[in-house]
Amino acid sequence: MDYSSILDWLWPDWFFNLAVVSDEYNRGRYLAGLWMTAKLAVVSIFFSLIIGAIGAAVQGAQSKTLRVLVGFFVAFFRNTPPLVQLYFFYFAIGTVLRITGDNGLPQPLIGNFGWAIISLSLFAGALNVEIFRAGIEAVPKSTVEAAEALGYTRLQIYTDIVLPLAVRISLPALGTNLVNLVKTTTLAYAIAVPELLYVSAQIWSEDLNVREMMNVLLISYVGLVAILVWVLHRWEKALRIPGYGR
């Protein structure tokens, strides 16, 4: 029995071959792409959390107008494809929003990186609004009433009582959404932001090493997501209130 051939079939040398990034030039590009993806992910996560918090606060507001507006925003961004949203922002609004540059020619006000951040933040932020709102609604009414009885103001109740509990309740759903956001950063490929997928496509079309690069790429993304999941898990553990939940 020829074991080596079976091993070759199970683990061919292209399966996971880091030689593709051992080349100095390609490694530089790959690392730059990884860094760009990380930047995209972190900045978009930051802004999407802010959008989510503001939106959820507004949905609890008195004014019906504001609630309807936020509801419309959430419904629209949740039910349309993120890629079309990105195209809409970059190709449609980005083409119209131009300023006259130093050389007298019209220049885009916001570059492709900026539009990618805006589009991804709005897309993930819309879902975050829903998640935070569900978390806020899950806070027991008696807790809020007890805080009212102790003389807390509305703002104090929101920041000191409701929000800390709501964040803990919504963490699992938030984690899923943030993982999704990291996966969605690949869309920036479509508007030529030099992130991980874009540089990998460049490398594999120049060096003709699609299979190797593809596996490196997939494993990089799974690794990135694993890091995020680990951070969220640690965070969830650190925030856990004894005697709350299981």
Place this chain on the structure above:
Amino acid sequence: MAWTHSQTPPVKGHLPVLLPLRSMPQGLPLQDRLFNVWTASILVLALAAALITPAFAQDATPGRSAFAILLEWTPTLAKGFGFNVLISILSMAIGTVLGVGLGILQVSPLRPVRQVAWVITQFFRNSPWLVLLFYCILLIPFQIEVFGTKIPFPGWVKAVIGLSLPVMAYMSEYMRGAILSIPTGQWESAESLGFSRGQTLREIILPQTIKRVLPSWMNLYAVLTMATPLVSIVGVNDVMALTRAALSAEGRVDLLIPMYLYILCWFFLYCYPISALTRWLERKYSVKL
């Protein structure tokens, strides 16, 4: 406003208690009268118009109106959208079948089977859809020869396969959750009635999971439909590719915003009813605490 004892009317048996609030027919507060849905939508429209007008100004000879052009392109775009729907339905079918199988393997009594199924699920669930799509488009051969007959694999078939992989992983995770949410007593009583494991799964456990999986499954379908425009990136002529072709054929800057908004509205009209139905089902099946 304090109701002191002295202010209470001297009626026998009338105790100084807080009286119920009288509901007065009160007009809306000024803020809501000024800023309601209508003024808000007018504001939004004005903003949109303000955004679009500079583009109109750039084009000296607009010729036909943007609306007429949209109407003209509608049949072509509708065909493209139909293709998107077809891709989503096929991927959903393949992904669901594979995912249910993988989900059942995830609760297998054999530890290695369980672990392998778990690893596959996590891998496909955590890799980006676009990367998986690239993977399938570039690495599946354009035709396979089986017993002398050539089976062609055009781009859109590969795209269907590529989109069904993440669907499979999500479905597997939903199935696992649903199967584990069935009380253990059901398994035990089926066993005591002489059901084999396969019979228990088929006749007792799986029918009960349908109700629990249905909302997530529908949500997954909406997510998948919203992911179908990705296939335009890898060179399949779907609605997005057709839209961009139409835009470059017309070559008008003022058409960009209406055209993309038009496509967004198509997807919204298709996906919103699904997600509304999902929410309704979730509420209906949710555990009342």
